[in-house]
Amino acid sequence: MTSPSPVPSPIPPGWPHCGHGAIPEDPVGCRGIHTPGYIACLAHLADADRDVYLASLTPGAYIDHRGTPFTDPLLDALLYALRDPATGHPRLGMANFQSATFDGIALFQSVTFESEAWFMSATFRGGARFGQATFHDKAHFEWVTFHGNAHFGWATFHDEAHFGWATFQSDTVFLGATFHDKARFGLATFQSDDTSFRSTIFHDAVFTEATFRGAEFGEAIFQGSAEFELAIFQRGAWLESATFRGDAVFRGATFQGKAEFGEAIFQRGAWLESATFQGDAGFRGATFQGDAGFESATFQGVARFGWATFHRSASFGSATFESNARFEFVTFQSGAWFEAVTFQGDAGFRAVKFQDDATFEQADFERSVTLGPLVCTGRVKLSGALFGGPVTLSFAARRLECRRTRWSSTAELRLRYATVDFSHAVFEYPLTIAAEPTPFVLPGGQPVAERTLAHAPDARVRLASLRGVDAAQLVLADVDLSRCLFTGTVHLDQIRLEGSCSFATVPPGTHWRCGRPIRFTQRHTLAEEHHWRVSQPTAVRGWDVTVFGAGHVGPKQLEPVYRALRKALEDGKNEPGAADFYYGEMEMRRHDRTGSTRAERGLLHGYWMLSGYSLRASRALGWLAAAMLVTIVLLMGLGLPQDSPKQEATGTVPPGGGKVTFEIDKEDPRNPSANRFSGERFEKALNTTLNSVVFRSSGQDLTTTGTYVEMTSRVLEPVLLGLAVLAVRNRVKR
Template structure:
């Protein structure tokens, strides 16, 4: 049983119809007043019809087959004698077949231009054509080069499901109305260089099998490339996206170049796949750039670019990656770096929550603006207000930091709890942390002053939640969690080890202090006795890190010892030896017993210069754990014993604190 297409909706020519094989025959619409289409009219009938045409006439040749000569004959009477341009009113060429070259160059379509399902077997020439109303090429097929260079589309331009088997040239074309290229197939090169889309441009689900060039294109409204496929290279160099640019679920199998492109609105690359090199060198993003769930299969270089917000959430980088951004925010939540990567950042606040790092990742802050290829400085005007803001890390929660290197970044707001292998992170350059509140504060009626040290943002959050918290501790933002001392102590311990492993003992001191603070305030896992010992350790020497505090206590202990010795420890005078003789009756041998009298507490003035000198001598000997040899009262003996225990300990704590600050 033979199959054939149903007849068209218009009265058609039916030339060559065969009831057995082709019951429809020629599908060309009948020429008004005739029984055949334009292609099958007799010469006289065709001449009469053409002679009746004038510039701007309405023509309807749907389904008609055109040779090059027949098309020339049709357009000849439609040409304006002054300009030589063909002027067509409404022109209906649906399902027409152009067997030769179809040259509509510089033609003006004053009404609807309908080429739906038309077949261009030869080249389609629409260069410099003007479409003043709807231009519909839906499902049209261009088997040879199609040239729409510098054409002007004042109304809607519809190329949906069109097929371009060869070159498709739209360079310099102007689309004043919506441009629809959804589901179009470009098997040859697609060139839109310097084209201007003043309204929406839709390329959703389009397929580009050859190179696609969009250099210097201007997209005035929504630019939609969702689910499009670029099987070869695509170049958007110097393109301008003035509104939303959607590249969601786009597949880039070849090189993708966005060098010097400008995205003034939201730029979405969610779930896009980059199979080869992708370059965003010197691109500018004024709003949000979304790469959520995008996949980059080979070497990637994004930037340097200027952006408002860049979202790389759940993106996958399979090859070596270099990302250079001057932005307000960079989101890398659940981003997978499956090869070496480097993030070069200016001003950006980076969220690396739950990112996967299988190879070394370096996050480095840049002090100077990025330089362009010509040596000029990349402008950052629209980042006003962020000019003095260094690159910041917002969160490392859920990250395996074994391969992470942080250089010259601000960690004052970074969330560390939940980071794996934090002790193996490398901190290079000037990485800054949060500080304790400065100045003197009143808490529960007492003045409080914090010794300067580096602290974690999460300690700020915890202390800000306490009922008696002083001003200066920053509260957590909603949704960031509320870790307590039990969770923060291991974080401090890991960072301390990271500094110690890099031979930076002074840098590790603040994190040891933070660890001990968290243990001292941990009522969940630290026993009361241990907290008491830690509290004493803190008061006496700041956990062996505050030399002045230990020396202050040492001075106080020595002063107390001197005062106690002068008051109770020194006798009123040094004891004298006494001899007692016993003479038996009748003479004989004389025996002398020499006894040393017990020291007596003085009853007169105890605080004299001589007594002070003796007490000071005893105290100084106690500091170095020596006995002075001075005769003391019973109370003085106990005072000296206590002094010989306490004061050398305080001296050792002072030495330990000084050593911790200068050791390398």
């Protein structure tokens, strides 16, 4: 439909104009420039004069028809006069159609413009056909209005093409066009749903602040920069399989309909900061060979990045995904940044490969999240992130950082290779951290490739820190805790340790300190104890000196940690496992010089030395054997008499007969004087000692010294036997 004619401007043009048809309402009249040699424009020239003028034209002639109103026959006659006999197509030199009006279909099909072509402020009220036209110099279409279809299919622009502020009210086709220099469409308006730049080849393209009702750039090639900053796409924007060899700039662009970049190739930077996608955004299979920037972008529809590849850094910092975000099978060959991103819909990162760090710090996941199974060669950073819905994380990564991460629903973390830092994390529902023994499997049955982690020593999951965590809802399964920092953990006694959770151990073998041999009985220890032991001046080799971040901890801080872990294992019916932490608790009490008296430490030292806190049966049995040996030696040497004393009865018979009274006495045992260590004496000493062990009297005659030796052994040796029995019980109890 033809738009109404605008009100004529009362200001005359800056060239000598025709003035035909001037009336009081339009004192300027026709604005067409004078035809050379005449005082009227080409449209209002007499027929005979027009024929003379057209006959004077030759191919490649300079044409100046500014402001001239053209009808179809008039334009056809002009172009026919400029037709090159060699090609059969019009050939123009410099052509100036500034502010001209074309009432019908303007047929510039296959026209060659050898010099600059000026169409500034021209109006095409019907269609405009520039298909296969060739512009050897600059082409100026600024402020042009195309009321009908504008067709530039397969046109060639060898120099700059200016379409700034142009208005395309109907279908626009640049299919297969080639721009060898900069194409400027800044602030242009495309009002039709059918605007096609498909297969167009651009050098540098500028569409800054352009407005598209619907635009197709499928398979277009941008050899230089492509600038769509602040552009508005009111309906769909199709850029499938487009190739951007220079920077692609969509900063602040608004996609009110669907935006499709599937299979597009960005060979340099792709900058979509602050862009708004009100419909679905599709980047499926896209390739980003340069940096990709989506900072502060807003995705109101579904965002699909499946099978995309990012060769360099990809930044989504502060972006907002109001609907689902799909990143299945994406490959990030460099760093990926999702800091402060908000995921209001479901977020899926299945089968993603991060060959560098993956940063989700301060990200907000408001609904369910499925991160993985994925592989990350570097670190996965979730510090400060907020998970508002159920979470399933399946990572094969070198390191997972969850410092001050908040989990507001159930979460399951199944990991491989990772070292996990959970410092000050907050979770209100059960959270499980488990080691996956075999590679993750995709829904199709194929295992996730872990080639980038092949140089790792093993696939164990190591926990680095639980400081500041409330562990009441925490479950750990098959996790290496040998370097985990526990001090400062709240409700550690309620933690659940499932499967094979390993801890650090004491230095193996025998060590020498000040000429004395030192040997540690194997037990589970905490990383903080290693750090404290290393800091002591009398430390021996073998304690782990690579424990970082332990801070100033000592026995006073470690004692409650050991106690809490002991209780956690006891509640889990793992008494033998709890025994090691009881040993550690007692060790910290024995070494604590601030919370215990010297007498208490002395008592604990004796308890440790005699039986290892009733946990080392061999030590108690060793002391028992030594005590028995000493008892036997003392009894043989000093305790058994030379001969067993004999009883004697002494009495007096009255002279006249009668009752006789006898006094029975026994001589005092005599200390041995010779042959003290005989087989007979050993047997008697052994019998006496064995009876003392079970707190019984043997009835053996003893010297005074032997009596005291027996009394001492009857007190000490049953205690040592009891400690040995208790140690065995603590190791086998379930």
